Amino acid sequence: MSSPIMKLVAQRIALGILLLLAVSVLIFAGTQILPGDVAQAILGQSATPESLANLREQLGLNDPAFIRYFRWLGGVVTGDLGTAMSSGQDIAASMKGRLWNTLFLAFWAAVVAVPLAIVLGLIAVRYRNGWVDKLISGLALASTSFPEFFIGYVLVYFFAVKYQIFPGISTVYDGMPFGERMQAIMLPAAALTLVVLAHMMRMTRAAILNVMQSAYVETAELKGLSAFAVIRRHAFPNAIAPIINVVMLNLAYLIVGVVVVEVIFVYPGMGQYLVDHVTKRDVPVVQAVGLIFAAVYISLNIIADIAAIVANPRLRHPK
Amino acid sequence: MSNELEFLSRRVASGKLSRRDFLGRAAALGVTATFANSLLSSAARAAGPVKGGTLKAGLVGGESTNSLDPALFMTQVPFAFGKMWGELIVELSPEGSLENRIAEEIGSSDDAKVWTLKIRDGVEFHNGKTVTAEDVAATLERHSDEKSKSGALGYMKGIESIKASGKEVVLTLKEANADLPYLLSDYHLIVQPNGGKDKADAGISAGPYKITINEPGVRHGGERFANYWQGDKMGHADQIEIIVINDATARTSALQGGQVNMINRVEPKIVDLIKRLPGVTIRNHAGPGHYVFIMHCDTAPFDNNDLRMALKLAIDREEMLDKVLRGYGSLGNDFPINASYPLFTEIEQRKYDPDKAKFHFKKSGHDGAVLLRTSDVAFPGAVDASQLFQQSAAKAGIQIELKREPGDGYWNEVWNKQPFCASYWGGRSTQDQMYSTAYLSTADWNDTRFKRPDFDKMVLAARAELDETKRKAMYHDMAVLVRDEGGLILPMFNQFIDATGAKVAGWVDDPHQELMNGYALAKCWLEA
Numbered sequence: 001m002s003s004p005i006m007k008l009v010a011q012r013i014a015l016g017i018l019l020l021l022a023v024s025v026l027i028f029a030g031t032q033i034l035p036g037d038v039a040q041a042i043l044g045q046s047a048t049p050e051s052l053a054n055l056r057e058q059l060g061l062n063d064p065a066f067i068r069y070f071r072w073l074g075g076v077v078t079g080d081l082g083t084a085m086s087s088g089q090d091i092a093a094s095m096k097g098r099l100w101n102t103l104f105l106a107f108w109a110a111v112v113a114v115p116l117a118i119v120l121g122l123i124a125v126r127y128r129n130g131w132v133d134k135l136i137s138g139l140a141l142a143s144t145s146f147p148e149f150f151i152g153y154v155l156v157y158f159f160a161v162k163y164q165i166f167p168g169i170s171t172v173y174d175g176m177p178f179g180e181r182m183q184a185i186m187l188p189a190a191a192l193t194l195v196v197l198a199h200m201m202r203m204t205r206a207a208i209l210n211v212m213q214s215a216y217v218e219t220a221e222l223k224g225l226s227a228f229a230v231i232r233r234h235a236f237p238n239a240i241a242p243i244i245n246v247v248m249l250n251l252a253y254l255i256v257g258v259v260v261v262e263v264i265f266v267y268p269g270m271g272q273y274l275v276d277h278v279t280k281r282d283v284p285v286v287q288a289v290g291l292i293f294a295a296v297y298i299s300l301n302i303i304a305d306i307a308a309i310v311a312n313p314r315l316r317h318p319k
Numbered sequence: 320m321s322n323e324l325e326f327l328s329r330r331v332a333s334g335k336l337s338r339r340d341f342l343g344r345a346a347a348l349g350v351t352a353t354f355a356n357s358l359l360s361s362a363a364r365a366a367g368p369v370k371g372g373t374l375k376a377g378l379v380g381g382e383s384t385n386s387l388d389p390a391l392f393m394t395q396v397p398f399a400f401g402k403m404w405g406e407l408i409v410e411l412s413p414e415g416s417l418e419n420r421i422a423e424e425i426g427s428s429d430d431a432k433v434w435t436l437k438i439r440d441g442v443e444f445h446n447g448k449t450v451t452a453e454d455v456a457a458t459l460e461r462h463s464d465e466k467s468k469s470g471a472l473g474y475m476k477g478i479e480s481i482k483a484s485g486k487e488v489v490l491t492l493k494e495a496n497a498d499l500p501y502l503l504s505d506y507h508l509i510v511q512p513n514g515g516k517d518k519a520d521a522g523i524s525a526g527p528y529k530i531t532i533n534e535p536g537v538r539h540g541g542e543r544f545a546n547y548w549q550g551d552k553m554g555h556a557d558q559i560e561i562i563v564i565n566d567a568t569a570r571t572s573a574l575q576g577g578q579v580n581m582i583n584r585v586e587p588k589i590v591d592l593i594k595r596l597p598g599v600t601i602r603n604h605a606g607p608g609h610y611v612f613i614m615h616c617d618t619a620p621f622d623n624n625d626l627r628m629a630l631k632l633a634i635d636r637e638e639m640l641d642k643v644l645r646g647y648g649s650l651g652n653d654f655p656i657n658a659s660y661p662l663f664t665e666i667e668q669r670k671y672d673p674d675k676a677k678f679h680f681k682k683s684g685h686d687g688a689v690l691l692r693t694s695d696v697a698f699p700g701a702v703d704a705s706q707l708f709q710q711s712a713a714k715a716g717i718q719i720e721l722k723r724e725p726g727d728g729y730w731n732e733v734w735n736k737q738p739f740c741a742s743y744w745g746g747r748s749t750q751d752q753m754y755s756t757a758y759l760s761t762a763d764w765n766d767t768r769f770k771r772p773d774f775d776k777m778v779l780a781a782r783a784e785l786d787e788t789k790r791k792a793m794y795h796d797m798a799v800l801v802r803d804e805g806g807l808i809l810p811m812f813n814q815f816i817d818a819t820g821a822k823v824a825g826w827v828d829d830p831h832q833e834l835m836n837g838y839a840l841a842k843c844w845l846e847a
Binding site for chain 2: 051084094098153156157160161164167168169171173263264265266268272273276277279280282
């Protein structure tokens, strides 16, 4: 690998960090304008003026906003996300399990969805404009167009209630045997797969079709290669950059956008954790989760960028 | 015919006949499914509990922010789990009387100011220590301390001194209170070693189950505590588990799919559908909870009793009960007490009367619309109920303007702040508690701003009265005062609607809270 690549990569990472800082400011500002304040949310109906004042003092809510921001940022950089206001638990510790669960679900959904989408995309290109292509596109688009809660409930109805093959609630816990855990996440993973499938499949199809018009593909066909070999050897490698991009976008969605699926299947992941704490105005947790989501999103995009550069000779060797 | 049925039901209870066969034969004998089911459950009770197995409940009302510190319990899951691992000083029986738990005997001085709790011998904590009078006293002390932020603080503040001596705890009250034992049945007052002063969220008490799993917002579980002091009455299943399922549809499908044995909060609008599912039994019963529209008696235009009366007469309670609760409730009568309270007296039912409402509205001299704030979170169906109210009032010539408020912040910004809004109350265990919490002039939660020195005096007098007949008469007078002059519009009392799956036996309706006052997992068992 040559140094221009290293330089590009370093540039991207530096940009990412800068972006993350900007996001942290936004998150902090956003949580400041939520209605109500933490002290009130913690005490709830039982708040009296004295107890409110005491609690505000104790939580340091009386300091100006920028001081609180830097105090918080300092903690985050040193790995200390603070303690949850509502339960007094260490955020980093209680979030670890949740994050792991979310990643676990996202990983298995991706393991199914990404190859499936790409293969379906390739098949659609091979039989383009025929009934196979139309069937694949139609089904994939339909599954994406349905809202995810609808897909979730349909899956629950058939597989959990009617035929009772998989559990309808996906509660997982530490020390759960791997087999049981896989069985528990089967339905949410299927729902997520159906939701992200079409986007990746359509993008694969479009990107490859674009390349299929090039002269060298025609040459390959004239050489007598089979249709699949042309796609696999000549078209696909040159269409990989946009595909990686869309794959990464969908991976990010699998991690940060699964709140609804988590609620339907009662899956103890990050989304549910975030929602619980938003309703309690637990600002430190909301900030921490927001920041982690932003970091995941930004880093997956950096990976996509870098992969696209590495895959593209023109970007790898700029003039 | 009934002999045959009884015989068959005993066979089911002893495991010789399947439930489905029984229902089939019962139907052949021309008996309705409801009756056959109730026959079955009484036979199962008679046959006695079956030990063993795992009972699971899927419940709404748990968050990842929940703590095991009983002082901080607020929602349904910590409440129900607390009843599994915790033991109280005294509890309310399903019939409404007092059931002594850690206190073996509760006695008072003649003026109801000094109370003595005699502590039961041989009750053991999960950590092997014996429950002492000191532990009980320390528990009460901790909940009386502002710093504990205890949900029971409101009543505990009325205790002046707590002393443990030998096997007794002596409580001296600031003011006489004949209801003290009822107050001590509050679900927050779980007795902990040294009152939980060392570690409030250690999760150790003397209840029927020891905590084995505690993942807030996800699941909680326990295994039977071998040395539970009344193991014959509670703790039939070997293990119990509570899975937090906040989504109503997921809860139903978990019950249907057999992943849980019972669920809470079935929505009234789907009860009729769930009833038809095989094996599922709906457990609905009246409680003290109620849905309300509250007016501030000290804010214009609601400071005029004619206007308040006009609005009370302009609401069609029957229609609301029918359409919002689908009949799963009972009519309200503008005072917060119903038959689930001890010492309740019936008062003539207020009816929808547009003509009278019109008369009072005119007399009030108010002109123009009245602004009612409502929200989805005020109570399930609150927005629909408000619209029904708007329509029935329009027929009486009263214009109600609706403002739909966001659910976020409703309890901070609207309830107890704005002069007219929709809300709900979960109810309390005694009339005194209910009136002291929300109708005393000095109460923080006096959400109708009902400030009447004469009423306050009645509350205090009734509290100190030990003669039940006199007390009952006093509560009747208080109810009439609130009903006719207060700011409360109470269209309906809601019911607790739980559901159990196949093979769950031992269910006894309890009017105090959902899920048999939280004890369903400990008191029910799985039929063989």
